[in-house]
Amino acid sequence: MTAIPNMVQLSRVCLRKYGHFVDNIRLYVRAGTGGMGLPRLGGYGGQGGNVFVVATENMTLKRIKDKHPHKRFLAGVGANSSVRSLKGESGMDKEILVPVGVTVTTDKGKIIGDLNAKGDRLMVAKGGHGGSLSSAFLPSKGQSRQIKLDLKLIADMGLVGFPNAGKSSLLTVLSNATPQIANYPFTTLQPEIGKLLYDDHKQISVADLPGLIEGAHMNKGMGHKFLKHVERTKYLLLVVDVCGFQLASQTAFRSTFEAVQLLTKELELYKEELVNKPALLIVNKMDLPYAEENLEQLKEQLLNPEYYCRTLLPTDLIPKGHMTFRHVVPVSATTGFGVDRLKGLIRESLQEVDAMDTEPFRQERLQLLTRSL
Missing domain, CATH: 2.70.210.12 (GTP1/OBG domain)
Structure with a gap:
């Protein structure tokens, strides 16, 4: 071990x-x-x-x-x-x-x-x-x-998560990237970009960013060196461990829900508009014991984040806003469970974002804004 x-x-x-x-x-x-x-x-x-x-x-x-x-x-x-x-x-x-x-x-x-x-x-x-x-x-x-x-790396998608959430393993099974993988935190020490390839030759680039730690916005760990690479991605893929996360024996254990909120807080403190980026929540390691029970608990907590944040987190760690996820996707990078569905949802979600940025949608949003004024 x-x-x-x-x-x-x-x-x-x-x-x-x-x-x-x-x-x-x-x-x-x-x-x-x-x-x-x-x-x-x-x-x-x-x-x-x-x-x-x-x-x-x-x-x-x-x-x-x-x-x-x-x-x-x-x-x-x-x-x-x-x-x-x-x-x-x-x-x-x-x-x-x-x-x-x-x-x-x-x-x-x-x-x-x-x-x-x-x-x-x-x-x-x-x-x-x-x-x-x-x-x-x-x-x-x-x-x-x-x-x-x-x-600042330019990629369609950015994988964001705490160390050892399984981002590198996930990128390996999704794409052609070959990042270093091991069962301890901080395996990823530099950004890695992989390409998701589809049967019709469509390609989507995904950046695996080294794991954040609490305090990353203050340059703890690698801090801004990695957070800045999130800025130019169109879409965020937040990756969390279904069984929670603990960096080391002397640091606090964080549940899956707490990990989501702390990641949100770090992004918010670095640059508030990052929290408004479209995002998927990927719940990894579904092959572990009690994964289903933990996933159901997470889904319930995400329905009422304000209440559970007040209950579980100190006031200074509660984000001002809460990220809205298009989908919560359970996967196992180890067994391949849910990976094909995730790959499909990534493409579908990116197409939605690209469609919203076309000229007809921009004109429609402008008209709605003008009417509201």
């Missing part, structure tokens, strides 16, 4: 292995200075090169970090005007290839732009003007700045 590591060991393991996954990086970028103009013939100096960030596939922030340890990206300078070439050539642009899903911000946190699809381009430093008559033939310097690349 696998021994459960103590919390100190777990923290060291998390920090060590998380180092292989980089989801933010700071870079220095400098555009090129323009070229000198030629006063006696009225020549124009070349424009300094620009620096662009470009989204591409099969790229990671870690690869950028490893390939460019100095994290400096400089564009070319513009050529001086000359007798042979009165208009100097422009400096060469510099492209920084980044993964899809990156948000680019200034060093002070102001958003410059998002790169959400392959081929998206964003200028992050503009080249200086070449010298001309209007500038006494003197060029201007290119823009220089510190920028931050912040990766």
